[in-house]
Amino acid sequence: VTGPSVLTPLLRSIRVDDRLRDILASEGVIIDPFGALLTLFLLEIVLAETLNVAGPTWWVIERLLIGLAVGAGGAFLVWLLSRTVKRLGGREMALFVIGAAVAAFAVAESLAHESGLVAMVLMAIAIGNLRLPQRERVDDLQESVTVWLIASVYVLLAAGISIDDLTGLWPEGLIVVAILALVGRPLLIMLASIRSGLNWREQAFLSAVAPRGVVAASLAGVVAVEASSLAGSDASRLVAMVFVVILLTIGIQSAYAGTLARLLRVQPMTTVIAGAGEVGRRVATLIAGSGEPVLVVETDEDAVMQAREEGLEVLIGDISDTAVLEKIRLNEAKALLLATPDDARNLLAAQLARSKFNCESVFVRVNDVANIEAFQKLGVVPVSQSEAVASELARMVAGPMFQDVLAQVAEDVTVARVVVTSAAAQREIQAIPELRGTLVVLVTRGSDSVIPNGRTELRLGDIVTIFGSLQDLAIARGGLSVVPDPEPIIS
Known part of the structure; x- marks a missing residue:
């Protein structure tokens, strides 16, 4: 199974069009819980003394229902806190979300073993669609915690694998990985893409990018333990094989994913707009309405919330901060429009965009006509709103x-x-x-x-x-x- 634990940071580091991003992200989120339940369902059938499908089927249904109920309850508590507790800081909200997720997992597992993953996935989907205060800070802290937790899981699971187990897979391990990556994945994408509207470039990218995640490793450990207890043999080769698949798919595919996206031309050029005021939101809405990707950068949280209510993608940050410009990958942007009410901030951002990020198309809304010359010297396109309005009215009058x-x-x-x-x-x-x-x-x-x-x-x-x-x-x-x-x- 592809895993969001790997796909999420990968999609943050490369730029692909929204449809491919949604497909990959949804695939990882949906396949993880259902793939895990399907694996355990088949394992229950194999371990049963007699062939009995009804028992394992009810086992799966029970865990789905419990996971859905507990996950919905956890998401409701997060929503209730965000509405009732005002002035809640980003760190406090992030800690509460993480605590609520851990609690939901524990409650679901106490009610029915293996239902915790379903609860976590549903809760994550619900929270992802909530309007939380200081959302970016919550996401940043959660991402940091997630990286540490996932790394810990990999370390713990890998501790049970010996070097002899890994070397014993040569060359069969590479052959299995090659079959999965070069035959299995493309065949699945081809079948799943029938009447989907995906072109050959998009299908090729989806076929070539499918890193396996931590859930696959965890399931391998569970299956190995159960198989060992049943057959009385060492199933460590199975765990080692899964780890080889994970390591090679993550290492190789993460290395070429960005280059492949550029070669296949599935990497869109985004227009970045700084400022979510009336002008910034209006321009962003017009660009988004034409089907072009657009990202709004704003520091004021009220303006951010209003822009998001209008369906715009918004990042909280200072456009004159180099770290923010690196995060939005300005060097890959189609154009930059600086529409903040602060000419000093616009000037600094324009200098960084031209000198450090080589952004060729930079447009600036000039608030004080006296600053037009300073922007012109940078080689950017200044637009004075007062001058434009005055000229238009004068033209209309005359x-x-x-x-x-x-x-x-x-x-x-x-x-x-x-x-x-x-x-x-x-x-x-x-x-x-x-x-x-x-x-x-x-x-x-x-x-x-x-x-x-x-x-x-x-x-x-x-x-x-x-x-x-x-x-x-x-x-x-x-x-x-x-x-x-x-x-x-x-x-």
């Missing part, structure tokens, strides 16, 4: 399109600004009937300015720039604000 619109509406058309102070106006522009007959050209929210569309949602404090007749503007004011009629800024 251009024939604007004049045509004014002529078609009325002679008393003017442009005005309204501050949103009415709670009833906190909805999408297209859902506000008082704005009919007007054109909303700009929404200013704090230091951000947005060119709106019908689905743009207004908030209290927004400054809305609209144009229309004086009568229509008065109606618009009644729907948006409780202050006097808007003062025209252009007439």
Whole structure:
């Protein structure tokens, strides 16, 4: 069986498209518990004095039900804590999650032996879909603990294998590994990919990457012990054979996986966006909507939560931190967009992106027009939002399109600004009937300015720039604000 204990760190170190990543990750998570139960199911049949399938079948069903119930209960406790205890630090939350997982495993095992793995898998899937506070810190600590635990398991299991057992497998061990990797795995992928929509490049990558994990080693030990007690013979060769398969598949496939992904062109170029404000989220949504992979980097947890609610992939971190840039593999990115409200941070990140990570396509949202020249000297593309909005409005005012619109509406058309102070106006522009007959050209929210569309949602404090007749503007004011009629800024 492929194992998440090996696949998870492997997928963190190489970049493959989302579909392949999901297939490999899901394969490892799903196959581990069901592969273990199937192995133990067959072992129960073999060890039975008479052929009896009903007993082992109920044995499997019982462990599935107990594991599912205990795993769901553990996930519920984690969810309940994250909702009831405020200001819980990342380390404390991570320790609680790990403790809850260990407790769930112990409870499931006490109720039915071999049901703990099912409970752990279900609990992990459920927690993976929860919105935990400081999620990245939780994941980092859990990953560190997991590495140590898995390493300990490998050491303990390998302690029972002698050098003679390993050398005694030559050359049969290499032949078995070659058959599994070059014949068995490609054949399984070919059969499983029928009508799946996977192209030959994706099938080739899945066929070539299938490292075995710690569950396979653990099962080998269990089977060896049971077989020894049944046959009265030493089954250490079985354990040694499994370890040879694990070591060779991990060592060889981990070494060539990244290169193979590049050669097969299954390694997507991701656009990295720094800043999960209105501009950053809007650009990320547009790029993701076109089918391109995009990653948002943000330090503010509230902005991170909002971006994730919109379906965006977000990493908590400082874009001007070299460690963060290395973690997101900026040197492999398609482009970098710096959209934070801090020009100093944007400037430092742009310098690192160009000089250390050789990122050719760097775009910067410039908050202060006085800094445009500094960004231009770095060879990046600066975009000043205020300059762009001003230029567009000036073009509209001076251009024939604007004049045509004014002529078609009325002679008393003017442009005005309204501050949103009415709670009833906190909805999408297209859902506000008082704005009919007007054109909303700009929404200013704090230091951000947005060119709106019908689905743009207004908030209290927004400054809305609209144009229309004086009568229509008065109606618009009644729907948006409780202050006097808007003062025209252009007439």
